[in-house]
Amino acid sequence: MKQKIILLVALLAGIAAFILSKQNFEGFKTRFQAQFAKRQVIAAARNLPIGTTITMADIGNANVFAQSISGRAVLPDDYTEVIGKKTRTFINDGQPLLWSDIDMPGGGYGGMAGVVRLGERAVAVPVDTVAAVSGHVKPNDHVDIIGTFSFPGATGKTAATPGAQQLSDTVTITILQDVTILATGQLMSRRPSEMEGPGGDRFGSQYSSVTVAVTPREAEMLVFAQQKGKLSLALRNREDVSVEQQLENVDFQMLEKNFNELNRLRQQRLHPALLSPSAPTPATPAPKSGPLPTLGR
Numbered sequence: 001m002k003q004k005i006i007l008l009v010a011l012l013a014g015i016a017a018f019i020l021s022k023q024n025f026e027g028f029k030t031r032f033q034a035q036f037a038k039r040q041v042i043a044a045a046r047n048l049p050i051g052t053t054i055t056m057a058d059i060g061n062a063n064v065f066a067q068s069i070s071g072r073a074v075l076p077d078d079y080t081e082v083i084g085k086k087t088r089t090f091i092n093d094g095q096p097l098l099w100s101d102i103d104m105p106g107g108g109y110g111g112m113a114g115v116v117r118l119g120e121r122a123v124a125v126p127v128d129t130v131a132a133v134s135g136h137v138k139p140n141d142h143v144d145i146i147g148t149f150s151f152p153g154a155t156g157k158t159a160a161t162p163g164a165q166q167l168s169d170t171v172t173i174t175i176l177q178d179v180t181i182l183a184t185g186q187l188m189s190r191r192p193s194e195m196e197g198p199g200g201d202r203f204g205s206q207y208s209s210v211t212v213a214v215t216p217r218e219a220e221m222l223v224f225a226q227q228k229g230k231l232s233l234a235l236r237n238r239e240d241v242s243v244e245q246q247l248e249n250v251d252f253q254m255l256e257k258n259f260n261e262l263n264r265l266r267q268q269r270l271h272p273a274l275l276s277p278s279a280p281t282p283a284t285p286a287p288k289s290g291p292l293p294t295l296g297r
Contacts, residue, residue: 038063041096042074042082043295048091054082054102060295064096072098079292080238081140094295112188112211121219122182124209131232132184137210139183142236145176145212145222149229172250175225176218177243178236183211 043062052058061076074082074097086103116122125145129135137143151171182188185207210233214222225231248254 038065040076042076042079042292043094043096044091045093045293045295047093048087050087050090052087054085054087056083056292059097060293062094062096062295072100074099074102076292112182116182116213119215120213121216122211123214123219123222124211125222125226125231125233126209127231127233128208129206131230132207132210133233133235135206137181137184137233137235139181139188141181142178142238142240143181143212144174144234144236145179146172146232146234147175147225147229148172148232149225169251174234174244174247175221175231176214178241180213181210182213185209 040061040063042059043064045058045060048054048058059079059082082097082102087101088103089101091097091101112122127137149171151169187207212222248258
């Protein structure tokens with residue numbers, strides 16, 4: 001009986017040692033992978049002297065160790081923002097580009113005032129996660145600002161009737177189109193002096209306001225709209241500078257009257273060949289620039 005107990009204890013000790021060894025191995029594996037993980041960044045395709053105006057031929061994608069770069073590295077999604085800008089430092093062939101290497105407008109100095117263009121104003125707009133497109137809105141993005149308000153509407157009785165209750169009608173309006181985001185929370189445009197968010201996230205994960213660039217007249221309208229309703233942001237493609245000229249105010253009557261037509265137009269836009277077989281399918285516009293070459297590292 002004593003021998004069986006000793007064997008059982010030894011077996012349990014062996015199992016415990018195996019579990020601990022496995023946990024230690026998994027921890028080591030995680031640390032090893034984190035240490036040697038690679039990340040794709042924008043790098044110089046040749047030596048770039050100070051004052052070089054960057055072109056597509058000057059840059060490419062490179063895979064580098066994540067620990068070797070800071071949060072100021074230019075990522076592939078942002079390469080269009082450095083095209084046409086000048087270098088502030090000498091950049092070696094294959095070296096990752098940092099925002100501090102690029103002469104960006106405003107230079108990131110002088111705080112927010114150094115970023116605002118002449119004739120414009122910086123206005124903060126309160127937003128929640130949903131209104132900010134689940135937090136995907138970033139500095140330098142362009143958005144449309146949409147407001148939902150309760151406007152005074154009809155009355156339950158005639159206006160002259162004593163005790164008549166005034167009803168309200170909910171209306172949604174696109175207030176401003178193609179508005180530049182200067183900052184999300186405390187994180188300003190991607191410049192040499194930018195701040196990194198918690199955990200090294202260069203964009204930050206949570207914010208309760210965005211700061212936009214508007215004219216003085218637009219600023220007045222925007223501040224008034226903040227006080228009277230709820231504002232939401234619609235994120236635009238960075239190359240889309242189009243402006244809708246005749247957008248209707250959306251209320252319950254407009255929605256009920258037009259939602260079938262809006263869905264028909266949407267399907268016609270997405271699938272023109274299915275709804276109109278005889279109509280030629282519009283040609284897909286050629287991309288403005290080809291994919292970046294992958295640089296050896």
